[in-house]
Amino acid sequence: MTDFSDLLLLLVVLxxxxxxxxxxxxSVIRAAALQGALLAxxxxxxxxxxxxxxxxxGAGTLVVKAIVLPAFLHRAIREASVRREVEPxxxxxxxxxxxxxxxxxxFAVAQRLPxxxxxxxxxxxxxxxxxxxxxxxxxxxxxALTQVVGYLILENxxxxxxxxxxxxxxxxxxxxxxxxxxxxxxxxxxxxxHINREFDSLSSxxxxxxxx
Amino acid sequence: MTATRFVTLLAVLxxxxxxxxxxxxxxxxxxxxxxxPVLQLYADLAKLVRKGVVYSRTATIVFRAAPVVLTxxxxxxxxxxxxxxxxxxxxxxxxxxxxxxxxxxGRFALVLGGLxxxxxxxxxxxxxxxxxxxxxxxALLLSLTVLVxxxxxxxxxxxxxxxxxxxxxxxxxxxxxxxxxxxxxxxxENARVPIDDPATxxxxxxxxxxxxxxxxxxxLALILYAGAVKFALFAALVVSVLVPxxxxxxxxxxxxxxxxxxxxxxLVGIIEAAMARLRIDRIPQFLVAASAxxxxxxxxxxx
Numbered sequence: 001m002t003d004f005s006d007l008l009l010l011l012v013v014l015x016x017x018x019x020x021x022x023x024x025x026x027s028v029i030r031a032a033a034l035q036g037a038l039l040a041x042x043x044x045x046x047x048x049x050x051x052x053x054x055x056x057x058g059a060g061t062l063v064v065k066a067i068v069l070p071a072f073l074h075r076a077i078r079e080a081s082v083r084r085e086v087e088p089x090x091x092x093x094x095x096x097x098x099x100x101x102x103x104x105x106x107f108a109v110a111q112r113l114p115x116x117x118x119x120x121x122x123x124x125x126x127x128x129x130x131x132x133x134x135x136x137x138x139x140x141x142x143x144a145l146t147q148v149v150g151y152l153i154l155e156n157x158x159x160x161x162x163x164x165x166x167x168x169x170x171x172x173x174x175x176x177x178x179x180x181x182x183x184x185x186x187x188x189x190x191x192x193x194h195i196n197r198e199f200d201s202l203s204s205x206x207x208x209x210x211x212x
Numbered sequence: 213m214t215a216t217r218f219v220t221l222l223a224v225l226x227x228x229x230x231x232x233x234x235x236x237x238x239x240x241x242x243x244x245x246x247x248x249p250v251l252q253l254y255a256d257l258a259k260l261v262r263k264g265v266v267y268s269r270t271a272t273i274v275f276r277a278a279p280v281v282l283t284x285x286x287x288x289x290x291x292x293x294x295x296x297x298x299x300x301x302x303x304x305x306x307x308x309x310x311x312x313x314x315x316x317x318g319r320f321a322l323v324l325g326g327l328x329x330x331x332x333x334x335x336x337x338x339x340x341x342x343x344x345x346x347x348x349x350x351a352l353l354l355s356l357t358v359l360v361x362x363x364x365x366x367x368x369x370x371x372x373x374x375x376x377x378x379x380x381x382x383x384x385x386x387x388x389x390x391x392x393x394x395x396x397x398x399x400x401e402n403a404r405v406p407i408d409d410p411a412t413x414x415x416x417x418x419x420x421x422x423x424x425x426x427x428x429x430x431x432l433a434l435i436l437y438a439g440a441v442k443f444a445l446f447a448a449l450v451v452s453v454l455v456p457x458x459x460x461x462x463x464x465x466x467x468x469x470x471x472x473x474x475x476x477x478x479l480v481g482i483i484e485a486a487m488a489r490l491r492i493d494r495i496p497q498f499l500v501a502a503s504a505x506x507x508x509x510x511x512x513x514x515x
Contacts, residue, residue, distance in 0.1 A: 010385050013508065021501055093497040100504040107511050 036065025130157030216462035228444040238481025260433035278325025279434035285318035297457025326423035337422025347499035354506035377458035389509035396502035398446035447476035
């Protein structure tokens with residue numbers, strides 16, 4: 001079973017690279033949705049003894065991260081009619097390089113963290129790498145929608161980290177986090193919609209003009 | 213045991229010109245056309261060999277030597293690969309660098325030949341080719357590093373032979389990453405679709421084709437043949453990374469390798485049918501992604 005979860009974690013990192021490397025917003029959202037689906041399968045793969053806790057976690061993640069949020073984001077790009085990330089602060093090739101360095105660093109750092117034994121050695125480094133990649137996307141892309149996806153990926157990393165401690169974290173906390181993300185993305189989606197209506201563009205640089 | 217090495221090498225050198233044919237045929241069938249016969253390149257080669265050669269008055273010995281150096285370096289590189297999954301025809305510690313170097317030498321000769329014509333058009337093509345090569349090399353070396361770390365051997369014979377087959381189950385994720393990276397490299401190094409379009413003859417978009425425009429007759433035949441063999445070598449590299457050939461009987465391994473070459477040719481054709489060429493300024497990104505895949509494979513092994 002750990003082999004399968006290792007494979008899932010590898011794919012999670014590959015979707016991180018995918019998000020860093022593509023310009024099309026719909027492709028970025030598809031990558032985030034795929035990552036959500038992978039994360040939903042992860043708790044089931046990690047804990048062979050199926051409990052209601054694990055199944056609920058997997059099902060909740062699948063519904064929120066792989067279906068509802070991506071559908072919502074797709075709707076948002078359709079309404080705002082943006083297709084591409086045009087002017088990122090760091091270029092795509094450079095952000096791929098930064099992402100690769102981040103992955104290397106998180107693998108190096110993860111070995112030194114004094115954590116209780118995780119189910120698979122990949123869990124913590126992949127969590128760190130995903131958090132950092134989310135941060136890169138969140139800070140270097142100019143379109144508000146890509147930043148929302150960056151936030152989602154950041155949260156995905158935290159979720160993976162939480163999985164390493166899944167037996168100890170109560171179900172309610174997980175559900176609360178999931179709900180938080182849902183509400184967060186929902187609000188951001190509404191904000192995105194309003195930015196678009198106000199400025200005819202989704203560039204968050206224009207937000208500085210919002211003064212009263 | 214030794215017989216299979218020579219027979220496999222000979223077979224690979226013989227079937228190499230069919231690979232681009234398989235790729236083009238797959239692409240044609242998928243896009244609803246009939247396409248050129250699979251063996252078209254053999255006919256082209258036979259035709260070119262019988263033709264005369266035209267040399268420009270400004271061209272020097274460098275231009276004449278380029279096809280010969282290219283073909284020779286690719287053929288010597290072929291000797292270094294353990295094609296039947298056992299042992300190469302000759303090998304030594306560190307020959308992975310020689311392998312990369314020989315391929316680079318062949319490209320270098322071709323680039324010099326292109327520059328030697330003095331045509332600004334070929335200069336443009338060579339500059340593009342060298343740009344692609346500069347980004348492709350790290351990915352090749354990182355993929356080979358994955359193999360070195362998996363097997364602990366520093367020669368291609370060990371990296372792709374029996375030690376790889378024993379280490380295979382434990383290192384599948386890294387090897388799959390390295391294989392994917394090598395496949396992306398294959399597309400870049402052999403001027404296939406996301407990087408370059410072998411079917412186009414439009415000046416603005418060509419990369420590889422531009423360099424060889426002035427070559428004619430047997431010289432062009434040599435360049436085309438060397439290109440086909442290089443394609444086969446990269447395909448063989450991908451197949452031997454993804455399939456532990458040493459687990460099988462040598463003859464079965466040789467058969468598997470040849471079947472694998474055909475599969476790789478078809479995959480290239482499928483990609484050509486499904487994708488458009490990348491814009492030239494996006495090519496480095498494609499190759500950086502290939503390096504990142506291989507680099508991730510290395511990180512997984514260093515853990």
